Amino acid sequence: MNATYLELSWxxxxxxxxxxxxxGAISIALRLGLERKLAIAALRTIVQLLLIGxxxxxxxxxxxxxxxxxxxxxxxxxxxxxxxxxxxxxYHGMGLDAMLSVSxxxxxxxxxxxxxxxxxxxxxxxxxxxxxxxxxxxxTLTGVSLGLERITDELSARRAQVETLLxxxxxxxxxxxxxxxxxxxxxxMPVINAMTVVGLVSLxxxxxxxxxxxxxxxxxxxxxxxxxxxxxxxxxxxxxxAVLLVYRRIFSRAHCxxxxxxxxxxxxx
Amino acid sequence: MGPKMSVVMLSVTNIERRDPVSGVVLLHPTxxxxxxxxxxxxxxxxxxxxxxxxxxxALLDAxxxxxxxxxxxxxxxxxxxxxRCHVAYIAQRxxxxxxxxxxxxxxxxxxxxxxxxxxxxxxxVTLLEAAARPASFLGKAARDLSGGEAQLxxxxxxxxxEPSILLLDEPTSALDEAATAMVESLVSRxxxxxxxxxxxxxxxxxxAQAWRVGNRFFRMEGGQLEELTEPPAGSTATVRxxxx
Numbered sequence: 288m289n290a291t292y293l294e295l296s297w298x299x300x301x302x303x304x305x306x307x308x309x310x311g312a313i314s315i316a317l318r319l320g321l322e323r324k325l326a327i328a329a330l331r332t333i334v335q336l337l338l339i340g341x342x343x344x345x346x347x348x349x350x351x352x353x354x355x356x357x358x359x360x361x362x363x364x365x366x367x368x369x370x371x372x373x374x375x376x377x378y379h380g381m382g383l384d385a386m387l388s389v390s391x392x393x394x395x396x397x398x399x400x401x402x403x404x405x406x407x408x409x410x411x412x413x414x415x416x417x418x419x420x421x422x423x424x425x426x427t428l429t430g431v432s433l434g435l436e437r438i439t440d441e442l443s444a445r446r447a448q449v450e451t452l453l454x455x456x457x458x459x460x461x462x463x464x465x466x467x468x469x470x471x472x473x474x475x476m477p478v479i480n481a482m483t484v485v486g487l488v489s490l491x492x493x494x495x496x497x498x499x500x501x502x503x504x505x506x507x508x509x510x511x512x513x514x515x516x517x518x519x520x521x522x523x524x525x526x527x528x529a530v531l532l533v534y535r536r537i538f539s540r541a542h543c544x545x546x547x548x549x550x551x552x553x554x555x556x
Numbered sequence: 557m558g559p560k561m562s563v564v565m566l567s568v569t570n571i572e573r574r575d576p577v578s579g580v581v582l583l584h585p586t587x588x589x590x591x592x593x594x595x596x597x598x599x600x601x602x603x604x605x606x607x608x609x610x611x612x613x614a615l616l617d618a619x620x621x622x623x624x625x626x627x628x629x630x631x632x633x634x635x636x637x638x639x640r641c642h643v644a645y646i647a648q649r650x651x652x653x654x655x656x657x658x659x660x661x662x663x664x665x666x667x668x669x670x671x672x673x674x675x676x677x678x679x680x681v682t683l684l685e686a687a688a689r690p691a692s693f694l695g696k697a698a699r700d701l702s703g704g705e706a707q708l709x710x711x712x713x714x715x716x717x718e719p720s721i722l723l724l725d726e727p728t729s730a731l732d733e734a735a736t737a738m739v740e741s742l743v744s745r746x747x748x749x750x751x752x753x754x755x756x757x758x759x760x761x762x763x764a765q766a767w768r769v770g771n772r773f774f775r776m777e778g779g780q781l782e783e784l785t786e787p788p789a790g791s792t793a794t795v796r797x798x799x800x
Contacts, residue, residue, distance in 0.1 A: 447651035450616060455713070456641035456669035541633040542640075543618050547576050 292501050304333070343417065352411040359420055363390045366424040370529075374436035376443045378548045381435065384532040388431050392524035393423045400517040422493065422514060423521045426478060430522030431529045434474030438533050441466035443549045450544055459538035467530050474526030478519045485515060562592040564628070565755050566613065566643060566721055571622030573612055582608045584779045585622060590721065593751045597770030598759045598781075599788055605779040606759045610725045613757065614645035637669050644719035648726040650710030652701070658694040661713055670717065683712050686745055687738050704735025711739060715746050722746075724758045728765070740769055763788045 307329045314321040346354055367386030397420045401407050407415045442449065445466060452462040485491060493514060497507035537545050570585035583605050590596060598606050611617045615624070615636050624631060631639045652660055662675045681691050687708055701709060707727055714722070722743060728736040747754045758769050766773060766788055773784040 447647070447649065448653065451647070451651040452667075453616060453637075454614060454640055454645045454647075455664045455667065455717070456637045457667050458637050458669075461667055539618060539633075541615065541618055542636040543616060545576070 292499075304329070343413075346413050346417070350413070352409070355411040355413045355416055358413075358417060362417075362421060362424055363393065366390075366393070366428045370428040370431040370435070372432035372436050374432075374439055375552055376439035376549050377552050378439065378533075378536060378550065380536055381439075384529060384536070385431055385435060388525045388529040388532060389424065389427050392521045392528060393420060393427045396517050396521035396524065397423050399520075400513065404513055404517075418493070419514070419517070423517055426481075426518040427521045427525040429477055430474040430526040433477070434470045434526035434529050435533065437473040438466055438470035438530050439549055441469050442533075442537060442544075443546070443551065446544070446546050449546075453542060453544060459542040459544070460534075462542075462544065463534050463538060467534070470530050471526050474529075475523055478522050482515055482519060485511070491515075562594075562752060564589050564591050565626070566590040567625045567628075568613065569623045571612055571619045571624060573608055573617060574620050581779060583612060586781045587622075588774075588781065590755045590757060592753055592755055594755045594772050595747065595770050596755075596757045596772040596774060597766040598757060598774045598776055599761065599763070599766060600776035602761075604777050606776045607725055608779070609776065609781065610645065610723050610757070610759060614643060614723055615639060616645060637667075641669050641717060642720045643723065644714045644717070644721070645723045646711060646714060646725060646727050648729055650706045652698040652706055652709060655698060656694065657696050657698060657701070657709055660698055660709055661694070661716065664713060664717055673717075676716070680712065680716060683715060683742070687712070687742055702735075704731045704738070707731060707735065707739060708742070711742055715742065720754055722754075722756045722758075724756060726759050726761070729761060736765070740765070743769070 307325060310325050311322055313319070314325060342358070346358060364386075367389045368382070370385040370389045371382040372385065397416070400419060400423075401416060402410065405415060405419075442463075449462045449466070453459070481489070491511055491514070494507045494511040497510065498504055537548055539545055567589045569587045571583070571587075572581070572585045573583040574581050586609060588596075598609070600606055608617070612619050613624070615631065626639055626643065653663060661680055664670050665673060665675050680694070684691060684693055689705075689708070693705075696705075698706075698709070707730075711727070724743070728739050731739065743756065747756060756769070758766075760766055760769075770787070773787050775782050775784055775788075
Protein backbone atom coordinates (compact mmCIF):
# COMPACT_ATOMS: atom_id res chain seq x y z
CA MET A 288 0.00 0.00 0.00
CA ASN A 289 1.52 3.31 -1.04
CA ALA A 290 0.70 5.75 1.71
CA THR A 291 1.97 8.98 0.15
CA TYR A 292 -0.74 11.56 0.52
CA LEU A 293 -0.82 14.30 -2.13
CA GLU A 294 -1.46 17.67 -0.55
CA LEU A 295 -3.61 20.07 -2.59
CA SER A 296 -2.22 23.56 -3.08
CA TRP A 297 -4.32 26.71 -3.50
CA UNK A 298 -3.36 27.10 -7.19
CA UNK A 299 -4.53 23.57 -8.00
CA UNK A 300 -7.79 24.33 -6.18
CA UNK A 301 -8.18 27.35 -8.42
CA UNK A 302 -7.78 25.14 -11.51
CA UNK A 303 -10.67 22.95 -10.33
CA UNK A 304 -12.80 25.94 -9.36
CA UNK A 305 -12.27 27.43 -12.83
CA UNK A 306 -14.23 24.49 -14.21
CA UNK A 307 -17.37 26.30 -13.12
CA UNK A 308 -16.72 28.45 -16.19
CA UNK A 309 -17.80 25.46 -18.30
CA UNK A 310 -21.22 25.59 -16.67
CA GLY A 311 -21.26 29.35 -17.10
CA ALA A 312 -20.44 29.01 -20.80
CA ILE A 313 -23.23 26.46 -21.24
CA SER A 314 -25.68 28.76 -19.52
CA ILE A 315 -24.70 31.72 -21.71
CA ALA A 316 -24.61 29.74 -24.95
CA LEU A 317 -28.05 28.21 -24.36
CA ARG A 318 -29.43 31.34 -22.69
CA LEU A 319 -30.42 29.42 -19.57
CA GLY A 320 -30.08 32.51 -17.42
CA LEU A 321 -28.35 30.48 -14.71
CA GLU A 322 -25.14 32.56 -14.48
CA ARG A 323 -26.18 34.31 -11.28
CA LYS A 324 -27.37 31.12 -9.63
CA LEU A 325 -24.18 29.31 -10.68
CA ALA A 326 -21.99 32.07 -9.29
CA ILE A 327 -23.84 32.04 -5.98
CA ALA A 328 -23.77 28.23 -5.77
CA ALA A 329 -20.05 28.14 -6.51
CA LEU A 330 -19.38 30.79 -3.94
CA ARG A 331 -21.48 28.99 -1.34
CA THR A 332 -19.60 25.75 -1.98
CA ILE A 333 -16.29 27.45 -1.32
CA VAL A 334 -17.39 29.55 1.64
CA GLN A 335 -19.38 26.82 3.42
CA LEU A 336 -16.64 24.24 3.06
CA LEU A 337 -13.87 26.65 4.09
CA LEU A 338 -15.97 27.59 7.09
CA ILE A 339 -16.61 24.03 8.17
CA GLY A 340 -12.92 23.29 7.58
CA UNK A 341 -11.90 25.98 10.03
CA UNK A 342 -14.61 25.03 12.47
CA UNK A 343 -13.55 21.38 12.42
CA UNK A 344 -9.90 22.36 12.83
CA UNK A 345 -10.83 24.47 15.84
CA UNK A 346 -13.04 21.76 17.34
CA UNK A 347 -10.31 19.14 16.97
CA UNK A 348 -7.86 21.48 18.68
CA UNK A 349 -10.12 22.48 21.54
CA UNK A 350 -11.22 18.86 22.04
CA UNK A 351 -13.90 19.53 24.64
CA UNK A 352 -17.05 17.40 24.95
CA UNK A 353 -19.40 20.37 25.26
CA UNK A 354 -18.07 21.94 22.06
CA UNK A 355 -18.58 18.67 20.20
CA UNK A 356 -22.09 18.27 21.61
CA UNK A 357 -22.97 21.82 20.60
CA UNK A 358 -21.92 21.28 16.99
CA UNK A 359 -23.76 17.93 16.89
CA UNK A 360 -26.89 19.63 18.20
CA UNK A 361 -26.59 22.37 15.59
CA UNK A 362 -26.22 19.82 12.79
CA UNK A 363 -29.28 17.99 14.11
CA UNK A 364 -31.37 21.16 14.19
CA UNK A 365 -30.48 21.98 10.61
CA UNK A 366 -31.28 18.44 9.44
CA UNK A 367 -34.58 18.41 11.36
CA UNK A 368 -35.68 21.67 9.78
CA UNK A 369 -34.79 20.45 6.31
CA UNK A 370 -36.80 17.25 6.83
CA UNK A 371 -40.10 19.11 7.27
CA UNK A 372 -39.89 19.01 3.54
CA UNK A 373 -41.47 20.66 0.60
CA UNK A 374 -44.53 18.46 0.27
CA UNK A 375 -47.76 19.93 -1.09
CA UNK A 376 -49.82 18.85 1.92
CA UNK A 377 -48.90 20.02 5.40
CA TYR A 378 -50.29 20.04 8.89
CA HIS A 379 -49.78 22.06 12.01
CA GLY A 380 -46.88 20.52 13.93
CA MET A 381 -45.23 18.91 10.92
CA GLY A 382 -41.93 20.71 11.64
CA LEU A 383 -41.87 19.45 15.19
CA ASP A 384 -42.67 15.87 14.13
CA ALA A 385 -39.89 15.98 11.51
CA MET A 386 -37.43 17.32 14.06
CA LEU A 387 -38.36 14.69 16.63
CA SER A 388 -38.08 11.75 14.25
CA VAL A 389 -34.81 12.87 12.65
CA SER A 390 -33.07 13.69 15.91
CA UNK A 391 -34.24 10.78 18.05
CA UNK A 392 -33.50 8.08 15.49
CA UNK A 393 -30.16 9.58 14.36
CA UNK A 394 -28.84 10.05 17.87
CA UNK A 395 -29.92 6.62 19.01
CA UNK A 396 -28.29 4.84 16.09
CA UNK A 397 -25.18 7.04 16.12
CA UNK A 398 -24.69 6.29 19.80
CA UNK A 399 -25.04 2.61 19.06
CA UNK A 400 -22.47 2.85 16.27
CA UNK A 401 -19.95 4.92 18.20
CA UNK A 402 -20.12 3.05 21.50
CA UNK A 403 -21.08 -0.50 20.62
CA UNK A 404 -19.42 -0.95 17.22
CA UNK A 405 -16.52 1.49 16.80
CA UNK A 406 -15.80 1.91 20.55
CA UNK A 407 -14.48 5.46 20.37
CA UNK A 408 -12.44 6.89 23.21
CA UNK A 409 -13.03 9.47 24.61
CA UNK A 410 -16.76 9.14 24.09
CA UNK A 411 -17.10 12.45 22.23
CA UNK A 412 -14.08 12.02 19.92
CA UNK A 413 -14.94 14.62 17.24
CA UNK A 414 -13.06 12.95 14.33
CA UNK A 415 -15.63 10.13 14.60
CA UNK A 416 -18.71 11.61 16.17
CA UNK A 417 -19.13 14.55 13.79
CA UNK A 418 -18.80 12.85 10.38
CA UNK A 419 -20.72 9.75 11.41
CA UNK A 420 -23.65 11.66 12.87
CA UNK A 421 -23.50 13.88 9.79
CA UNK A 422 -23.82 10.96 7.38
CA UNK A 423 -26.62 9.44 9.41
CA UNK A 424 -28.49 12.74 9.69
CA UNK A 425 -28.21 13.37 5.97
CA UNK A 426 -29.76 10.04 5.07
CA THR A 427 -32.34 10.04 7.85
CA LEU A 428 -33.61 13.43 6.80
CA THR A 429 -34.13 12.10 3.28
CA GLY A 430 -36.13 9.15 4.59
CA VAL A 431 -38.19 11.25 6.98
CA SER A 432 -38.91 13.91 4.43
CA LEU A 433 -39.98 11.37 1.78
CA GLY A 434 -42.07 9.50 4.32
CA LEU A 435 -43.82 12.66 5.54
CA GLU A 436 -44.46 13.89 2.04
CA ARG A 437 -45.92 10.55 1.02
CA ILE A 438 -48.11 10.01 4.08
CA THR A 439 -49.70 13.46 3.92
CA ASP A 440 -50.20 13.05 0.17
CA GLU A 441 -51.74 9.60 0.54
CA LEU A 442 -54.07 10.63 3.35
CA SER A 443 -55.39 13.64 1.51
CA ALA A 444 -55.72 11.81 -1.82
CA ARG A 445 -57.34 8.75 -0.23
CA ARG A 446 -59.70 10.55 2.09
CA ALA A 447 -62.72 8.75 0.61
CA GLN A 448 -61.09 5.33 1.03
CA VAL A 449 -60.01 6.05 4.59
CA GLU A 450 -63.55 7.10 5.50
CA THR A 451 -65.05 4.12 3.70
CA LEU A 452 -62.87 1.81 5.77
CA LEU A 453 -63.91 3.61 8.96
CA UNK A 454 -67.58 3.34 7.95
CA UNK A 455 -67.14 -0.39 7.44
CA UNK A 456 -65.97 -0.71 11.04
CA UNK A 457 -62.22 -0.32 10.61
CA UNK A 458 -60.29 0.95 13.59
CA UNK A 459 -58.31 4.13 13.02
CA UNK A 460 -55.18 2.01 12.70
CA UNK A 461 -56.74 -0.26 10.08
CA UNK A 462 -57.85 2.78 8.11
CA UNK A 463 -54.38 4.32 8.37
CA UNK A 464 -52.32 1.22 7.59
CA UNK A 465 -52.54 1.16 3.75
CA UNK A 466 -51.26 4.74 3.55
CA UNK A 467 -48.60 4.08 6.17
CA UNK A 468 -47.26 1.12 4.23
CA UNK A 469 -46.85 3.25 1.10
CA UNK A 470 -45.15 6.03 3.02
CA UNK A 471 -42.72 3.82 4.90
CA UNK A 472 -41.84 2.03 1.70
CA UNK A 473 -41.15 5.36 0.00
CA UNK A 474 -38.99 6.51 2.91
CA UNK A 475 -36.87 3.35 2.98
CA MET A 476 -36.38 3.09 -0.78
CA PRO A 477 -33.33 5.39 -1.12
CA VAL A 478 -31.40 3.42 1.48
CA ILE A 479 -32.34 0.09 -0.07
CA ASN A 480 -31.28 1.37 -3.49
CA ALA A 481 -28.01 2.67 -2.10
CA MET A 482 -27.29 -0.65 -0.38
CA THR A 483 -28.06 -2.51 -3.59
CA VAL A 484 -25.54 -0.71 -5.80
CA VAL A 485 -22.89 0.27 -3.27
CA GLY A 486 -19.46 -0.75 -4.51
CA LEU A 487 -20.79 -1.58 -7.97
CA VAL A 488 -22.01 1.78 -9.17
CA SER A 489 -21.14 4.13 -6.36
CA LEU A 490 -18.03 4.27 -4.23
CA UNK A 491 -19.25 6.08 -1.14
CA UNK A 492 -17.50 9.31 -0.21
CA UNK A 493 -16.27 8.19 3.16
CA UNK A 494 -14.65 5.06 1.79
CA UNK A 495 -13.09 6.98 -1.09
CA UNK A 496 -11.77 9.52 1.38
CA UNK A 497 -10.18 6.90 3.57
CA UNK A 498 -8.55 5.24 0.59
CA UNK A 499 -7.25 8.58 -0.72
CA UNK A 500 -5.83 9.29 2.73
CA UNK A 501 -3.78 6.12 2.51
CA UNK A 502 -5.99 3.81 4.57
CA UNK A 503 -5.98 0.15 3.58
CA UNK A 504 -9.08 -0.48 1.40
CA UNK A 505 -10.02 -3.44 3.55
CA UNK A 506 -10.41 -1.26 6.67
CA UNK A 507 -12.14 1.46 4.64
CA UNK A 508 -14.63 -1.14 3.46
CA UNK A 509 -15.32 -2.36 6.96
CA UNK A 510 -16.13 1.17 8.02
CA UNK A 511 -18.35 1.62 5.02
CA UNK A 512 -20.28 -1.53 5.81
CA UNK A 513 -20.86 -0.35 9.36
CA UNK A 514 -21.99 3.05 8.10
CA UNK A 515 -24.41 1.55 5.58
CA UNK A 516 -26.16 -0.42 8.28
CA UNK A 517 -26.24 2.50 10.67
CA UNK A 518 -27.76 4.65 7.94
CA UNK A 519 -30.31 1.98 7.05
CA UNK A 520 -31.37 1.55 10.67
CA UNK A 521 -31.58 5.27 11.42
CA UNK A 522 -33.50 6.16 8.30
CA UNK A 523 -35.90 3.24 8.76
CA UNK A 524 -36.50 4.20 12.38
CA UNK A 525 -36.86 7.87 11.47
CA UNK A 526 -39.39 7.16 8.71
CA UNK A 527 -41.50 4.91 10.91
CA UNK A 528 -41.56 7.36 13.79
CA ALA A 529 -42.50 10.24 11.50
CA VAL A 530 -45.39 8.22 10.08
CA LEU A 531 -46.55 7.25 13.58
CA LEU A 532 -46.45 10.87 14.71
CA VAL A 533 -48.69 11.76 11.75
CA TYR A 534 -51.07 8.99 12.83
CA ARG A 535 -51.28 10.49 16.31
CA ARG A 536 -52.19 13.88 14.91
CA ILE A 537 -54.56 12.97 12.07
CA PHE A 538 -56.68 10.32 13.80
CA SER A 539 -58.55 10.93 17.04
CA ARG A 540 -59.05 8.50 19.87
CA ALA A 541 -62.68 8.17 18.81
CA HIS A 542 -61.51 6.80 15.44
CA CYS A 543 -62.27 9.97 13.52
CA UNK A 544 -60.16 10.97 10.55
CA UNK A 545 -59.18 14.60 11.18
CA UNK A 546 -58.70 15.31 7.46
CA UNK A 547 -59.19 19.03 8.03
CA UNK A 548 -55.81 19.15 9.72
CA UNK A 549 -54.19 18.44 6.36
CA UNK A 550 -53.80 21.64 4.41
CA UNK A 551 -52.87 21.84 0.78
CA UNK A 552 -50.11 24.35 0.37
CA UNK A 553 -50.66 26.77 -2.46
CA UNK A 554 -48.40 26.07 -5.41
CA UNK A 555 -45.35 28.25 -5.49
CA UNK A 556 -45.39 29.30 -1.85
CA MET B 557 -95.40 8.63 12.05
CA GLY B 558 -93.44 5.56 13.03
CA PRO B 559 -94.90 2.73 15.03
CA LYS B 560 -95.21 4.01 18.58
CA MET B 561 -94.32 0.81 20.39
CA SER B 562 -91.10 0.05 18.59
CA VAL B 563 -87.73 0.51 20.23
CA VAL B 564 -85.71 3.72 19.87
CA MET B 565 -82.59 2.64 18.02
CA LEU B 566 -80.68 5.86 17.60
CA SER B 567 -81.29 8.91 19.70
CA VAL B 568 -79.49 12.23 19.60
CA THR B 569 -80.21 15.16 21.88
CA ASN B 570 -78.96 18.64 21.08
CA ILE B 571 -75.96 17.49 19.10
CA GLU B 572 -74.10 20.33 17.44
CA ARG B 573 -71.12 20.75 15.22
CA ARG B 574 -68.83 23.60 14.36
CA ASP B 575 -66.20 23.87 11.68
CA PRO B 576 -63.02 22.71 13.45
CA VAL B 577 -60.91 25.35 11.68
CA SER B 578 -63.12 28.44 11.53
CA GLY B 579 -65.48 27.69 14.40
CA VAL B 580 -68.51 28.47 12.20
CA VAL B 581 -71.64 26.60 13.32
CA LEU B 582 -72.41 23.81 10.85
CA LEU B 583 -75.19 22.15 12.81
CA HIS B 584 -77.36 23.89 15.39
CA PRO B 585 -78.42 21.79 18.39
CA THR B 586 -80.37 18.97 16.84
CA UNK B 587 -82.45 16.24 18.42
CA UNK B 588 -83.83 13.18 16.72
CA UNK B 589 -85.11 9.75 17.72
CA UNK B 590 -85.02 7.01 15.16
CA UNK B 591 -87.13 3.97 16.02
CA UNK B 592 -87.06 0.52 14.55
CA UNK B 593 -89.11 0.35 11.39
CA UNK B 594 -88.80 4.07 10.77
CA UNK B 595 -87.53 5.29 7.44
CA UNK B 596 -86.77 8.94 7.82
CA UNK B 597 -86.16 11.11 4.82
CA UNK B 598 -84.12 14.28 5.07
CA UNK B 599 -84.55 16.98 2.46
CA UNK B 600 -83.42 20.56 2.07
CA UNK B 601 -81.20 22.79 -0.05
CA UNK B 602 -77.59 21.86 -0.69
CA UNK B 603 -74.97 22.95 1.80
CA UNK B 604 -77.36 23.36 4.71
CA UNK B 605 -75.99 20.67 6.96
CA UNK B 606 -77.63 17.43 5.84
CA UNK B 607 -74.31 15.70 5.31
CA UNK B 608 -72.98 17.25 8.49
CA UNK B 609 -75.82 15.62 10.42
CA UNK B 610 -75.35 12.28 8.64
CA UNK B 611 -71.59 12.25 9.26
CA UNK B 612 -72.16 13.22 12.89
CA UNK B 613 -74.64 10.36 13.32
CA ALA B 614 -72.05 7.98 11.86
CA LEU B 615 -69.51 9.50 14.27
CA LEU B 616 -67.25 10.15 11.29
CA ASP B 617 -66.88 13.69 12.58
CA ALA B 618 -66.73 14.31 16.31
CA UNK B 619 -69.76 16.18 17.66
CA UNK B 620 -69.09 19.35 19.63
CA UNK B 621 -71.84 18.92 22.16
CA UNK B 622 -75.01 17.02 22.92
CA UNK B 623 -75.66 13.38 23.48
CA UNK B 624 -75.80 10.39 21.16
CA UNK B 625 -77.19 7.04 22.21
CA UNK B 626 -77.47 3.78 20.35
CA UNK B 627 -80.06 1.40 21.82
CA UNK B 628 -80.08 3.57 24.92
CA UNK B 629 -76.33 3.50 25.51
CA UNK B 630 -73.78 6.24 24.89
CA UNK B 631 -70.92 5.19 22.59
CA UNK B 632 -67.46 5.19 24.17
CA UNK B 633 -64.47 6.20 22.03
CA UNK B 634 -63.22 2.62 21.92
CA UNK B 635 -66.57 1.31 20.74
CA UNK B 636 -66.85 3.61 17.75
CA UNK B 637 -65.73 1.00 15.17
CA UNK B 638 -68.29 -1.43 16.58
CA UNK B 639 -70.95 1.27 16.47
CA ARG B 640 -70.13 2.01 12.84
CA CYS B 641 -70.73 -1.65 11.99
CA HIS B 642 -74.29 -1.19 13.25
CA VAL B 643 -74.88 2.31 11.99
CA ALA B 644 -73.52 2.25 8.47
CA TYR B 645 -72.91 5.35 6.42
CA ILE B 646 -73.34 5.20 2.65
CA ALA B 647 -71.76 8.13 0.84
CA GLN B 648 -73.03 9.71 -2.35
CA ARG B 649 -69.90 8.77 -4.22
CA UNK B 650 -68.92 5.17 -3.59
CA UNK B 651 -65.29 4.56 -2.83
CA UNK B 652 -64.00 1.26 -4.16
CA UNK B 653 -60.66 -0.43 -3.74
CA UNK B 654 -58.36 -1.93 -6.37
CA UNK B 655 -59.24 -5.46 -7.47
CA UNK B 656 -62.46 -7.20 -8.37
CA UNK B 657 -65.99 -6.84 -7.06
CA UNK B 658 -65.39 -9.89 -4.90
CA UNK B 659 -62.16 -8.40 -3.48
CA UNK B 660 -64.20 -5.38 -2.45
CA UNK B 661 -66.85 -7.55 -0.85
CA UNK B 662 -64.24 -9.54 1.04
CA UNK B 663 -62.43 -6.46 2.31
CA UNK B 664 -64.55 -5.86 5.45
CA UNK B 665 -63.81 -9.37 6.69
CA UNK B 666 -60.12 -8.48 7.00
CA UNK B 667 -61.06 -5.97 9.70
CA UNK B 668 -60.83 -6.76 13.40
CA UNK B 669 -64.51 -5.90 13.98
CA UNK B 670 -65.61 -8.63 11.58
CA UNK B 671 -63.04 -11.25 12.60
CA UNK B 672 -65.77 -13.66 13.72
CA UNK B 673 -67.52 -13.50 10.38
CA UNK B 674 -66.66 -14.88 7.00
CA UNK B 675 -67.39 -13.85 3.48
CA UNK B 676 -70.49 -15.78 2.50
CA UNK B 677 -70.61 -16.36 -1.28
CA UNK B 678 -74.15 -17.79 -1.16
CA UNK B 679 -75.56 -14.78 0.67
CA UNK B 680 -73.87 -12.47 -1.81
CA VAL B 681 -75.17 -14.37 -4.83
CA THR B 682 -78.68 -14.11 -3.37
CA LEU B 683 -78.20 -10.38 -2.97
CA LEU B 684 -76.87 -10.17 -6.53
CA GLU B 685 -79.95 -11.97 -7.83
CA ALA B 686 -82.11 -9.41 -6.10
CA ALA B 687 -80.13 -6.75 -7.94
CA ALA B 688 -80.48 -8.63 -11.24
CA ARG B 689 -76.75 -9.21 -11.51
CA PRO B 690 -75.24 -12.56 -12.55
CA ALA B 691 -72.69 -14.30 -10.33
CA SER B 692 -70.02 -13.37 -12.90
CA PHE B 693 -70.38 -9.78 -11.65
CA LEU B 694 -68.11 -10.86 -8.78
CA GLY B 695 -65.14 -11.24 -11.11
CA LYS B 696 -65.48 -7.82 -12.69
CA ALA B 697 -62.72 -5.28 -12.04
CA ALA B 698 -63.94 -2.59 -9.68
CA ARG B 699 -62.57 0.19 -11.86
CA ASP B 700 -64.64 -0.98 -14.85
CA LEU B 701 -67.96 -0.57 -13.04
CA SER B 702 -70.52 2.02 -14.10
CA GLY B 703 -71.66 4.57 -11.54
CA GLY B 704 -74.76 2.53 -10.78
CA GLU B 705 -72.82 -0.71 -10.42
CA ALA B 706 -70.30 0.99 -8.16
CA GLN B 707 -73.02 2.22 -5.84
CA LEU B 708 -74.62 -1.23 -5.94
CA UNK B 709 -71.31 -2.78 -4.87
CA UNK B 710 -70.91 -0.14 -2.17
CA UNK B 711 -74.35 -1.02 -0.82
CA UNK B 712 -73.83 -4.80 -1.03
CA UNK B 713 -70.53 -4.42 0.80
CA UNK B 714 -72.41 -2.86 3.70
CA UNK B 715 -75.58 -4.98 3.59
CA UNK B 716 -73.70 -8.29 3.78
CA UNK B 717 -72.50 -7.13 7.22
CA GLU B 718 -76.12 -6.86 8.39
CA PRO B 719 -76.12 -3.37 9.88
CA SER B 720 -79.04 -2.11 11.98
CA ILE B 721 -79.29 1.41 10.63
CA LEU B 722 -78.41 2.71 7.20
CA LEU B 723 -77.47 6.37 6.84
CA LEU B 724 -77.87 6.97 3.12
CA ASP B 725 -76.37 10.28 2.03
CA GLU B 726 -77.85 10.92 -1.42
CA PRO B 727 -76.86 7.46 -2.63
CA THR B 728 -78.76 7.75 -5.90
CA SER B 729 -78.35 11.40 -6.84
CA ALA B 730 -75.80 10.52 -9.54
CA LEU B 731 -77.62 7.42 -10.79
CA ASP B 732 -80.13 6.81 -13.57
CA GLU B 733 -83.68 5.58 -12.95
CA ALA B 734 -82.95 1.88 -13.25
CA ALA B 735 -79.97 2.00 -10.91
CA THR B 736 -81.94 4.13 -8.47
CA ALA B 737 -84.77 1.59 -8.43
CA MET B 738 -82.27 -1.18 -7.80
CA VAL B 739 -80.73 0.63 -4.83
CA GLU B 740 -84.17 1.36 -3.39
CA SER B 741 -85.29 -2.23 -3.75
CA LEU B 742 -82.13 -3.61 -2.12
CA VAL B 743 -82.60 -1.29 0.84
CA SER B 744 -86.27 -2.07 1.25
CA ARG B 745 -85.59 -5.79 0.94
CA UNK B 746 -82.96 -5.56 3.67
CA UNK B 747 -85.27 -3.51 5.91
CA UNK B 748 -88.24 -5.77 5.20
CA UNK B 749 -86.42 -8.83 6.50
CA UNK B 750 -86.08 -7.48 10.02
CA UNK B 751 -88.45 -4.52 10.36
CA UNK B 752 -88.27 -4.58 14.14
CA UNK B 753 -84.47 -4.26 14.15
CA UNK B 754 -83.72 -1.85 11.32
CA UNK B 755 -84.20 1.78 10.39
CA UNK B 756 -82.96 4.18 7.73
CA UNK B 757 -82.23 7.84 7.38
CA UNK B 758 -82.15 8.84 3.75
CA UNK B 759 -81.04 12.17 2.30
CA UNK B 760 -82.57 13.00 -1.05
CA UNK B 761 -83.46 15.95 -3.25
CA UNK B 762 -86.15 14.00 -5.03
CA UNK B 763 -89.66 14.38 -3.57
CA ALA B 764 -90.87 11.33 -5.46
CA GLN B 765 -88.08 9.26 -3.96
CA ALA B 766 -88.95 10.63 -0.52
CA TRP B 767 -92.45 9.22 -1.00
CA ARG B 768 -91.16 5.87 -2.12
CA VAL B 769 -88.62 5.27 0.64
CA GLY B 770 -89.85 7.27 3.63
CA ASN B 771 -92.40 7.12 6.38
CA ARG B 772 -91.13 10.16 8.32
CA PHE B 773 -90.03 13.40 6.75
CA PHE B 774 -87.59 16.08 7.80
CA ARG B 775 -86.31 19.28 6.33
CA MET B 776 -82.95 20.84 7.06
CA GLU B 777 -82.23 24.47 6.41
CA GLY B 778 -79.40 26.61 7.73
CA GLY B 779 -78.19 23.87 10.03
CA GLN B 780 -81.66 23.51 11.67
CA LEU B 781 -83.71 20.34 11.51
CA GLU B 782 -87.49 20.46 11.31
CA GLU B 783 -89.92 17.56 11.10
CA LEU B 784 -92.61 17.91 8.46
CA THR B 785 -96.15 17.05 9.44
CA GLU B 786 -96.93 16.00 5.92
CA PRO B 787 -94.80 14.56 3.16
CA PRO B 788 -93.11 16.99 0.80
CA ALA B 789 -95.03 18.06 -2.27
CA GLY B 790 -93.86 16.23 -5.33
CA SER B 791 -94.92 15.41 -8.84
CA THR B 792 -95.70 11.79 -8.09
CA ALA B 793 -97.07 12.34 -4.63
CA THR B 794 -100.10 10.24 -5.40
CA VAL B 795 -98.15 7.13 -6.34
CA ARG B 796 -98.67 5.57 -2.98
CA UNK B 797 -100.44 6.33 0.26
CA UNK B 798 -98.57 7.68 3.25
CA UNK B 799 -96.66 4.92 4.93
CA UNK B 800 -98.10 3.38 8.11
